[in-house]
Amino acid sequence: MSAEKLATLEDAAALVRDGDTVAIQNMATQAAPMALVRELIRQERKELGVVCLVGGIPVDWLAAAGAMNRLIGAAVSMEQFGLCQRYRKAVEAGAIRVEELSETALNARLGAGARNLPFLPTRGLIGTDLIDVNDNLVMLDDPFGGPSVVACKALVPDVALVHAHKADRFGNIGYEPTALWPDLGIMPKAATTVIVTAEEIVDSEVLRASPDRTVLPGFMVDAVVEAPYGAHPTSFFPRYGYDTAMHLEWIGATRDDEAVAGFMEKYVTGPANHAAYLEAAGGSERQTALETWEA
Amino acid sequence: MGDWQNSPPAEDWTIDELMIARLAACFTDGDQACNGMASFVPVSAFWLARLTHAPDLVWLAGAVGLEPRPDRVPASTLEAPLWRDSIMYVEQYGDFWTIALNGRWLTKFCVGSAQLDRYGNGNNSIIGTDYHAPRVRLPGTAGLGDMGSIGKSLYYWNPNHNPRSLVEQVDFISCAGYLGGGSERADAGLEGGPELVITNLCVMDFHPDTRHMQVASLHPGVTFEQVQEATGFELPAPEGQLPTTAVPTIEQVRLIREVIDPDNMRRREFGG
DSSP: OOOOOBOOHHHHHTTSOTTOEEEEOOBTTBOOOHHHHHHHHHTTOOSEEEEEEEEOHHHHHHHHTTOEEEEEEEEEOOGGGOOOHHHHHHHHTTSSEEEEOOHHHHHHHHHHHHTTOSEEEESTTTTSTTTTTOTTEEEEOOTTSSOOEEEEEOOOOSEEEEEEEEEOTTOOEEOOSSOOOHHHHTHHHHOSEEEEEEEEEOOHHHHHTOGGGEEEOGGGOSEEEEOTTTTTTSBBTTTBOOOHHHHHHHHHHTTSHHHHHHHHIIIIISSSSHHHHHHHTTHHHHHHHHTTTOO | OOOGGGOOBOSSOOHHHHHHHHHHTTOOTTOEEEOOTTOHHHHHHHHHHHHTTOTTOEEEETTTEESOOOSSOOSOSSSTTTTTTOSEEOOIIIIIHHHHHHSSSOOEEEEOOSEEETTOOEEOSEESSOTTSOSEEOOOOTTHHHHTTTTOEEEEEESSOOTTTEESSOSSOSBOSSTTSTTHHHHTTOOOEEEEEEESSEEEEEOTTTOOEEEEEEOTTOOHHHHHHTSBSOOOOOSSOOOBOOOOBHHHHHIIIIIIOTTOGGGGGOOO
């Protein structure tokens, strides 16, 4: 009999402690575990280190809330919605320290963490200035006599936050056919604690019907939470597209502190829970529109 | 499909279409091409090449969707609906970087860079002198920090040629070009390197010995002096008459406007 992993959003987010290094699934406007990110901000988590491949709006909200003081990642951008302005401002003010890695270097650090190795090498980054400013990257002679490589020190995040299409109550995680970013391929396997939100909690029999779509085994997962539209306002293919209007509203708000505070109150700290957030964000009418990928 | 081979030069072409057609000419059958974020010019160029001279050019949309069939260029070049109808989703951790690092595939890569210097080094990291206390924090290196170092031929595109984006020396190297010029890149053990820079004013390449950027062709109506004025470092004086960049054909312009990008997403890159 497997252990039950079902939790409330509040209890799951409470597994993250102040100061933790938190790996967040996200690719610009895609697939971020936003319900968890909002709950971390509601619980006033502080001094988080955020690990992401390409961080978008979750990074900007965490920066705006003063919840993070470091970032490990390859880029931070909301693609067509531009740079994450609150994150950028915090970095320029010295409030967030950035460890910028190329994609292969981030993958190598996480891959080493996942496989209990001291480091993994990459051939990326050679010749760039990114090696000099980062103690976790060291040029290494090939012991077999070939060209030098960059040793990328193992990274073991305290927590990984993932959003999925389906999960059973034992924490087995099912994905519908879609692109799989390294967030899913390696981040949760490197992290000490894994928290998953899912669009729906299903009976294990549903996962058994297509085990090729199960991407994380229950024993690797510490808590699983049902959170429909849990990636909103990022997209979650194939179910719903990113929310253009909310991204634009956020970009508009980032120009001044008062507008940021108003936005956060309206959507993040004001709504008492995930259901209240979805109502504030336009409810079922908005959700139906996002499912057309034209909104 | 129209008769692209015998199509005469267009008269009403715009600069975005010229850049797309020039970049498309760099990709041929047998190549594989991928694109990243906000890459409307490369995406349109790959698509144009596939509809004309390179029907077998393999396209990995958003570096994830193999051979997709989008109905037009959408607002995001990184995600659905661009990758709709793909024949395969290339998983990033295991598959995409294996394909990119192997050396046999994806040998050409298009780069958009906030700063680009005379030796083809790119910078998307910071503006300023102190990495940990930057004047401006840029988005970050993402895949460029890899692509510059793993033997790819790099094709830079820059829709806003100005002295702030084309600089003598980048504030910070986040994409390795020819480093300090001459043999420095080769001495560092790196193969490949910057091939072309396509801007809204001209096409530039790199001197085979010094590796310094130089004008290869001027777009119609643009003078060398105008290019120099818009460039943050001294360009080598041209030896004789510089060629004029070929303008897109009537059929190329039609394909871009009617088939590939009817919503004019590519225009978003030409803000000024």
